[in-house]
Amino acid sequence: MSLLVIGSVAFDAIESPFGKTDKIIGGAATYISLSASNFVHKTNIVSVVGGDFPQTGLDMLKENNVDLEGLQIKENEKTFFWSGKYHNDMNTRDTLDTQLNVLETFNPVLPNNYQDCEFLMLGNLAPAVQKQVINGLHNRPKLIVMDTMNFWMDIAMDELKSTISMVDVLSINDEEARQLSGEYSLRRAAQKILAMGPQYLIIKKGEHGALLFDNNEVFFAPALPLEEVFDPTGAGDTFAGGFIGYLAETKDISFSNMKRAVIYGSAMASFCVEKFGTERLENLTAGELEKRVHEFIDLVQFDISLVNS
């Protein structure tokens, strides 16, 4: 197997009711690959940073089995920067600042070594860039998972739909599913979105869990009720990284294995929010992950024997 991730590697500055960070390392590809590294031995990433990106950040990624051959470093430019502030409920946030910097002209280049890609995770980026990566692969991967956000629905809906039609799994949140489909009911939204091309749809509902749909089935994974949510930044990407990392490790893309992958993704996301930024993900142990997955099993496990089972 080989897992390829594209997305931003960035600086974030975060304010939450629990405190405030200076510029810390973030970005979709960062969270996805750190999360996936708990399942696969190597994650290839295609992304771009500026000359201001610290060596310690690169080292941290390498130590987490992230291959950086596909990471362009533009010495005379600046890294993508996002700044946001969370409200008291931690579910809503305001963007305070977005500086595209190196992302403005990002042209994803695939190293030859990355052509063996079987699992492709398209982190949130312009849909045209996501499509360029799909088209740059000589062989279609076994599975393409795509994340996106409402921003592209507002300004590039046609390009977005075109890219969505090329992927196997689309991962978006509930509000985005409603915007993309024009349907309030998530069940109806899923029907319309699956008709756009993907075989599977994941609808992320933050603290309310995640739904996995195909044309016949629906699966629900709860979020773990946590005592404290410290910083939700990157939780969706961490979920996606756990999801595709688990699938890439097990090489099984059946619906029943995708259900397991959703649970592992949810478990990873539950760690992400416990500390600011990527801190909680950087040194996570296999034992901690297993314990957390147990908590998910206990959380939803019940035993009903029906006459006609």
Next chain:
Amino acid sequence: MSLLVIGSVAFDAIESPFGKTDKIIGGAATYISLSASNFVHKTNIVSVVGGDFPQTGLDMLKENNVDLEGLQIKENEKTFFWSGKYHNDMNTRDTLDTQLNVLETFNPVLPNNYQDCEFLMLGNLAPAVQKQVINGLHNRPKLIVMDTMNFWMDIAMDELKSTISMVDVLSINDEEARQLSGEYSLRRAAQKILAMGPQYLIIKKGEHGALLFDNNEVFFAPALPLEEVFDPTGAGDTFAGGFIGYLAETKDISFSNMKRAVIYGSAMASFCVEKFGTERLENLTAGELEKRVHEFIDLVQFDISLVNS
């Protein structure tokens, strides 16, 4: 076993994006007992209506195995009336009108036949009235489940806490749990509320499911993703009726059986919202219920084998 339910029997007038009703039959005791009737052979209710309450309403309750000996009919007064309007998201609503009428002076009287009560469901009413019913029973029931709402937290918090301290299971929604505990995190809210006396706490999250807590464990039951939610009125009471009805039928109040009861309650609530008022509950078949419970099993069932399981 014997199941006793107290709560309002009322008229509701409902507006939703799907339409508008005239005065239809509603009330906490109505929804609870209709829902419980799918599990037990007889439900005793203690409530009050006015002379304007139609015979057809009484007949409908009787046909659903509701014993009306404890239902006071005050010929010269009017039945409790509530009117509300749901917003487009169906999760929020405005109260348009509340006329207490007979409820203003409601003095619950327990028929002697009801003294064998083993399972007591205190539907939403003034906490002083709920307490009066507990004190009116010669023997403490095996299980007392209490529902309440934010209204009583606003105007009668001390009386409410006093009544809460006397029950085994408290059932409230997420906002009410936050208000009652002063904690935003539901996990922390649960700790504080369980310290007030109840052994178990159910936190209802509407379309996001329900959580069951005791001091050691937490269980999560999803809500079924529905194509259409027509009218959420009574969903919480229907949940409670299914929950206590299942427990009363099985006579098992262990945590693992309460988990099943939460699933049955959730299944009942999923029917309630499919039509206006009590319509969907009045003629529900055992086969429909079993099929629905199967959908809940399929929705959350996954199979992960961990090394240290």
